[in-house]
């Protein structure tokens with residue numbers, strides 16, 4: 557019975573990874589509670605706008621199957637109404653939310669107070685993991701002071717069953733911060749930062765709905781392995797990324813999907829000294845290379861195409877050397893034709 561359960565769990569695991577996640581977004585304050593005020597703005601208005609933008613992005617991400625994740629979304633308020641702290645948590649719990657994301661803006665009497673901070677109830681939790689990503693994405697998006705990842709015994713964090721975060725966008729009482737809060741363009745960036753954070757939280761590559769999938773950082777490598785006689789068939793070409801293949805009758809090889817950067821390419825072939833070269837792989841481009849091997853002086857056949865009986869440049873008869881020269885000339889001509 558235990559074995560059966562284990563098998564069932566294994567079968568279920570892949571589908572769970574792609575399951576739709578229920579995200580409850582919690583715009584702070586509302587109605588007769590404006591939240592923080594300053595610089596001509598009210599927190600309740602700013603955070604509702606960012607929350608709605610975030611929900612729109614999550615829903616668009618769900619509708620767009622090219623990338624991103626699948627989300628069910630709900631908001632503790634979507635209009636300018638007062639909702640108690642207890643009601644916010646109860647709503648999330650009734651929704652059986654997977655994550656609860658509260659969005660606020662800071663305010664302080666001293667207008668010099670500024671920056672971004674994000675809270676979870678405790679360290680070492682899923683809430684803390686999401687908190688760290690929200691904070692990192694928001695600091696990257698707005699480039700304001702990073703006040704850090706923090707813990708707090710806030711009611712909405714404590715009473716919500718789902719892993720929960722409470723984000724403070726910036727200080728509505730600080731001129732620099734308020735310039736971000738007051739800009740629709742910047743509020744959209746904040747919403748995108750929240751989207752990226754929740755995507756990364758679920759190990760989904762950050763994806764903006766409606767955009768092409770980001771190209772992976774890979775390039776291609778093609779080349780020919782030769783020796784002094786011409787192409788080397790059956791040479792083993794191995795990349796430091798682990799990919800390996802044998803050269804064809806023309807000595808050619810080609811790899812795709814190689815991680816960009818300087819790649820070490822090792823070539824081995826019977827009867828030849830191994831060789832390693834570095835090749836620069838650029839994103840989306842095909843690098844071409846010709847790698848020349850030196851034949852061992854063992855007298856072993858150097859080329860499977862070689863029907864002249866394994867002639868070598870050392871110790872061969874005069875006729876053998878002449879044959880080898882003709883063979884090499886023919887191969888060079890063949891290569892020239894193949895490339896033209």
Ligand SMILES: [Zn+2]
Nearest residue numbers: 584591660661
């Ligand atoms: Zn607030």
